[in-house]
Amino acid sequence: MEPADARRLRADRARQVADVLRCQILRGAFATGVLPREDRLVAEFGSTRNAVRDALDLLRGEGLIERLPGVGTVVTTTKYPHGLQRLLGLGETLHEHGEVENELRASGTITPPVAITSRLGLPADSPVVYLERLRRLNGVPLSLDQTYLEPGLGAALLEQDLVHEDVFVLIERLRGPLGAADLTVEAVNADPHSAAVLAAPRGAALLMVERLTHLADGRPVDLEFIRFRGDRLTMRGTLHRSL
Numbered sequence: 001m002e003p004a005d006a007r008r009l010r011a012d013r014a015r016q017v018a019d020v021l022r023c024q025i026l027r028g029a030f031a032t033g034v035l036p037r038e039d040r041l042v043a044e045f046g047s048t049r050n051a052v053r054d055a056l057d058l059l060r061g062e063g064l065i066e067r068l069p070g071v072g073t074v075v076t077t078t079k080y081p082h083g084l085q086r087l088l089g090l091g092e093t094l095h096e097h098g099e100v101e102n103e104l105r106a107s108g109t110i111t112p113p114v115a116i117t118s119r120l121g122l123p124a125d126s127p128v129v130y131l132e133r134l135r136r137l138n139g140v141p142l143s144l145d146q147t148y149l150e151p152g153l154g155a156a157l158l159e160q161d162l163v164h165e166d167v168f169v170l171i172e173r174l175r176g177p178l179g180a181a182d183l184t185v186e187a188v189n190a191d192p193h194s195a196a197v198l199a200a201p202r203g204a205a206l207l208m209v210e211r212l213t214h215l216a217d218g219r220p221v222d223l224e225f226i227r228f229r230g231d232r233l234t235m236r237g238t239l240h241r242s243l
């Protein structure tokens with residue numbers, strides 16, 4: 001049996017190798033879809049064969065790679081990049097990767113908790129329009145979106161093509177340009193309902209995005225809670241440090 005310190009060192013090294021390989025996979029570094037042989041990875045990372053194998057097991061558990069007899073270790077899943085530099089809808093962001101379709105699972109006017117109306121700048125007892133959409137890219141489930149809209153705008157949106165168009169596009173068509181959005185991203189476990197709708201394992205890690213979007217004049221109009229499948233999407237952005 002390995003000493004505890006040795007096991008910890010091996011596990012640490014495996015995570016380091018897995019992080020670099022994951023980044024390479026997501027950026028398309030392996031054009032053929034096949035990763036280098038284990039002995040090449042050992043030499044490249046200056047690591048042990050056991051640590052490299054543990055790293056590959058981590059990536060296999062994430063569904064990124066698979067071992068095929070006679071072929072080697074192959075990339076099995078592509079994550080789609082979601083940029084953070086601009087305020088765009090999902091269809092606008094991923095248009096080059098295929099067609100985004102929306103399944104409208106629920107819609108209507110509700111009286112939400114005060115936590116919702118206050119974010120939208122509405123009186124506590126105000127009704128809002130609620131939408132729940134399952135969003136697919138090329139037929140594959142990608143996100144489950146819960147959207148709260150101020151009532152006038154929401155009622156108008158319900159008359160639009162919510163299946164094929166982004167809410168952002170429709171809002172600008174009806175109310176003029178959007179300005180900015182407040183954004184929070186965190187990891188949450190898939191509850192049974194979300195897992196079933198997204199065809200994800202129960203308890204799988206999802207990317208939860210909370211986004212409050214404002215019109216160009218600063219008025220909040222759209223509050224969304226979006227659950228993305230973490231195995232199918234990655235967030236990317238460029239950060240600048242102002243001095």
